[in-house]
Amino acid sequence: MIASEAIVLRTYPFKEADLIVSFFTRDHGKLRGVANRARRPKGGFGSSLERLSQVQIHYTARENRDLVRIDHCDLQHSQFELSRVYTTGLALDVMAEISEHLLPMAEVNEKYFRLLARVLEYLRGAGESGVWRAVTYFEVWSVRLSGFLPEVRVGAESMGILEEILKHSVEQMPERDWTASTAKDLRRAMVRLIEDHIERRLLAAPMLEEMA
Numbered sequence: 064m065i066a067s068e069a070i071v072l073r074t075y076p077f078k079e080a081d082l083i084v085s086f087f088t089r090d091h092g093k094l095r096g097v098a099n100r101a102r103r104p105k106g107g108f109g110s111s112l113e114r115l116s117q118v119q120i121h122y123t124a125r126e127n128r129d130l131v132r133i134d135h136c137d138l139q140h141s142q143f144e145l146s147r148v149y150t151t152g153l154a155l156d157v158m159a160e161i162s163e164h165l166l167p168m169a170e171v172n173e174k175y176f177r178l179l180a181r182v183l184e185y186l187r188g189a190g191e192s193g194v195w196r197a198v199t200y201f202e203v204w205s206v207r208l209s210g211f212l213p214e215v216r217v218g219a220e221s222m223g224i225l226e227e228i229l230k231h232s233v234e235q236m237p238e239r240d241w242t243a244s245t246a247k248d249l250r251r252a253m254v255r256l257i258e259d260h261i262e263r264r265l266l267a268a269p270m271l272e273e274m275a
Contacts, residue, residue, distance in 0.1 A: 068093060069120040070179055070209055072163045074112055075212060076102065084112055084133060085163060086120060093166040096122050096131035103260045110143060111136035114159045115183060154186065154194045156267035158201055161257055164265075165209045175208045202253035 065087040077267040084100040087093045100106040111118050117140035147149040162179060166172065182201045186193055190198045258265060 064121055064123050065091075066119060066121050068139075069118055070162075070183075071074075071112055071116045071118065072115060072159050072166075072177070073114055074098075074101075080106070082112060083130065085120075087162060087166060087176065087179070088120070089173065092170060092172060093130065093162075093168055094122075094131055095168075096133040097099040098133040108136060109138065110141055111138040113142065113146070115142045115155050116140070116177075117180065117183065140183070140187075142183065142187075145190075148191060150194050151186060151189050153267055154198050157198055157265065158182065159267055161205050163204070165205055165257070166241055172208060175205070178204050178208060199253065202257060206253065206257055 067090055069086045069088040072087055072093070074085070077083045077097060080100050080102045083095060084098050084101075085093065085095050098106075098108055098112060101108045101112055110116065116136075116138060119137040119139060121134045123134060124131045142155055145155055152263040158179065160169045162175075166175065178201065182197050186197050189197070196251070254265065
């Protein structure tokens, strides 16, 4: 059995009471596994398999099998309070969806893991007031850490903010206050850039954009 720090990305119903879980581990990258009886009230997983839950996951990898077997999870940080608010809940959807599409299977990316964990920590503290800063920061760094970031054609002020962000460590959040027009300009450019490198358009991004 393998134990690893992980962040749950999304789940899919499987058979009558099971779940297929896509999760991102710190030391083995993104994996998928089956959580038996996870959909039952007494299945033993509780809220540990909710999207972007931070867990210590225990699983068994089987030879010649694409799916691992998830034995149990110890919940470290729940995003339940963020999920209860529509705005922050959509921010979670955006980050989970981007990560699910951008991260390759079984490829370790320690910096991306720390990015995701740091932004979640920031959101838990800032709440709704920090949604746009967190999402924009995450979008910029997710494409940066995934290995591609071509020229982004945005206004001069937004490009200055982008350059400022990229000078920061992944473990730091930018402190600059952005104007609504500038943040929207940069955010749209990042969404278009991400969508150029995934198979389908992001589902949550348009809903989030409507609230700007």
